[in-house]
Amino acid sequence: MVNNAAIFPGAPTVDQDQDPGTLDETLAANVRAPYLLTAALVPAMIAKGSGSIVNVSTMAARIGLPGLSVYSATKAALESLTRTWAAEFSPAGVRVNTVAPGPTRTDMVLASMGEENAVQFAKSTLLGRLADPREIAEVILFLASDRASYLTGATLAADAGRTAV
Numbered sequence: 246m247v248n249n250a251a252i253f254p255g256a257p258t259v260d261q262d263q264d265p266g267t268l269d270e271t272l273a274a275n276v277r278a279p280y281l282l283t284a285a286l287v288p289a290m291i292a293k294g295s296g297s298i299v300n301v302s303t304m305a306a307r308i309g310l311p312g313l314s315v316y317s318a319t320k321a322a323l324e325s326l327t328r329t330w331a332a333e334f335s336p337a338g339v340r341v342n343t344v345a346p347g348p349t350r351t352d353m354v355l356a357s358m359g360e361e362n363a364v365q366f367a368k369s370t371l372l373g374r375l376a377d378p379r380e381i382a383e384v385i386l387f388l389a390s391d392r393a394s395y396l397t398g399a400t401l402a403a404d405a406g407r408t409a410v
Contacts, residue, residue, distance in 0.1 A: 246286055247385055248279035248323070249301040251316075253357050258314045268315055275319035280326065287334055296339040297389045300327050301381075304347045304404040320345075324400050331398030340397040342388045347404025349376040371406030 252274045254267050261267050283298060290296025302324050305317040323343065330341040348354065348367040354375075355363055367375040384403045387393055402408050 246283070246290075246296070247299045247301065247389065248282065249385075250278060251275045251301070251320075251353075253353050254315050255312045255357050257312055261315060271315045271319050275316070276322045276326075279323060283326075283330065287330075287339060290339045291334060291337040294338040296334075297393075298330065298334075298339065298341045299385050299388045300324070300341070300343040301385070302327075302343045302345040302400065304345050304402060304408050306345060307402070307408045327400060328398050335397045340393070342393070342396055342398070343400040344381065344384045344388060345400050345402050345404060345408070346381045346384075347376060347402075347407045349378055349381055351378055367405070369407060370404060371410065374405065376403065376405065 252271055254261070254271055256267075279300060287296070287298070290298075300323050302320040303317065305313045306320040306324055310317065324345070327341050327343040334341055347370055348363055350363070358366065363375060367373065381403055384401060388396065388401065
């Protein structure tokens, strides 16, 4: 199972307090939805004695980025759930991991940042470019596969080295 759906509000914290619905909507999509989906589907995995859950976070959960307080907080919560769920479900054979992408050429990123700003931000990574969505999908596929059979409770940074330095 891959928990990938999210919304990506961006605004300074003092501007977001004008619309508390943004916080509620982001918590609902980025934390509540994966929580409820996992709670609904993991019993079958546990009964089977195997399974893999991959949560999709962001490098913004690990570094401070202006204007992303709500988004980064919800993704940090998801990373915390990864560790808790690994502790709860892995003894029954269900692995739980997270991938934390960096700037990626997706419709959501380009719509929220604009292509020029996204490309400029990507230059702050060690590789200096936006990720292709397929590159992130390959990391998710790895975590979900048996090739990652000894990984659980981990967050893999797929962020072109941005959080490494």
